[in-house]
Amino acid sequence: MQIIVRIVQQKAITVKPNPAKPIVIAISNSQLQSTAANSYQWFLNNTLLSSASNQTLTITQNGILKSID
16 A cells, blocks of 8 residues: 655635625616726627727627626
């Protein structure tokens, strides 16, 4: 029987709470705005809108829009 022992260095981890869910509001008939955050990403029908990474989104087509901040 062979026993393998691995010594692992201990490290402290800090667990931070999840950020608040963004609130999205319509600021006009064709624009949405998310709450303030460090970064933004918008999705249309659960598909990433790669060029939509600002706090405000101009709507160009119908669908379900959401923001991940």
